[in-house]
Amino acid sequence: xxxxxxxxxxxxxxxxxxxxxxxxxxxxxxxxxxxxxxxxxxxxxxxxxxxxxxxxxxxxxxxxxxxxxxxxxxxxxxxxxxxxxxxxxxxxxxxxxxxxxxxxxxxxxxxxxxxxxxxxxxxxxxxxxxxxxxxxxxxxxxxxxxxxxxxxxxxxxxxxxxxxxxxxxxxxxxxxxxxxxxxxxxxxxxxxxxxxxxxxxxxxxxxxxxxxxxxxxxxxxxxxxxx
Numbered sequence: 001x002x003x004x005x006x007x008x009x010x011x012x013x014x015x016x017x018x019x020x021x022x023x024x025x026x027x028x029x030x031x032x033x034x035x036x037x038x039x040x041x042x043x044x045x046x047x048x049x050x051x052x053x054x055x056x057x058x059x060x061x062x063x064x065x066x067x068x069x070x071x072x073x074x075x076x077x078x079x080x081x082x083x084x085x086x087x088x089x090x091x092x093x094x095x096x097x098x099x100x101x102x103x104x105x106x107x108x109x110x111x112x113x114x115x116x117x118x119x120x121x122x123x124x125x126x127x128x129x130x131x132x133x134x135x136x137x138x139x140x141x142x143x144x145x146x147x148x149x150x151x152x153x154x155x156x157x158x159x160x161x162x163x164x165x166x167x168x169x170x171x172x173x174x175x176x177x178x179x180x181x182x183x184x185x186x187x188x189x190x191x192x193x194x195x196x197x198x199x200x201x202x203x204x205x206x207x208x209x210x211x212x213x214x215x216x217x218x219x220x221x222x223x224x225x226x227x
Contacts, residue, residue: 001047001117004040006030006063007079008056012104016050016079019106020113023165033058033066043067046074048113051096053080061094068095075116079104107162107171111179114158134210134225136160143202145210155180156199163213163223172220196221 003025007013010031017027028046030036034057040046049067053060060078067073078099092099098116100109134145141157142149152160158179162171176192200213211225 002026002028002045003048003050004028004030004036004046004074005050006033006036006055006060007050007052008032008054009052012052016104016109019109023110032056033060033063036063037066043070043074044072048117049074049076050079051076053078061090064094064096075120077112077116105175107166107175108178110165111162111175114161114179115181118154118158134164136164145206146208148206150202150205152199152202155195156202159195159199163211163221167211167223167225170216170219170222174220176220 001024003020005013005016005027007016007029008031010029013029013031017025017029020027025048030039033055043049051060051063055063058066060080064076064078067076075097076095078096079102080099081102097119098112100112134143136143136152136157138157138161141152141154143152143160159176162176162179173192180192180195196213203209203211203213211223214222214224216222
């Protein structure tokens, strides 16, 4: 997949590109909105656009409105320092499909991109994540291990994608809820636990199990896998 990163801080843009590369993204970096339009004759060549709000010259809001005025334009995610409700609402009303606030958390970034691409009918991140002999096909939602496989639901597939993107690393409940588009409410905390429980059960069908989903109290969940 191709992503356009429109960000005047090139260190930040390169970091985003570095994070996305393992997930099948080919990133093109643009230091300004003007440079983006000068060098991009066809917006449909991109699957996703990441736009910084505060750009030199044409600002991010104006850029998004111009992009959304083009037929067949790709989905857009705002990357912004702004965090007030009215400002974020303005970003969405301008035509952006989602936003992520700075400082950027890698897990939240991947979750937002996954959620946005899913709404637009794209495979999430990349066709497959591989970790040793364990791999996940996002198109079919099949999890494979040692010649065995099991079918995952949409939400289980998304959770497993995040676990495989960050093995042996705690992922908070808030990050998982954000990836699943849950509101941070008590009943949704219970819903997350149920989904994790069902995913654990499916992992137990494999012999031997490919890894373990462990609860880390005060942190969230971690998928433990032998390196």
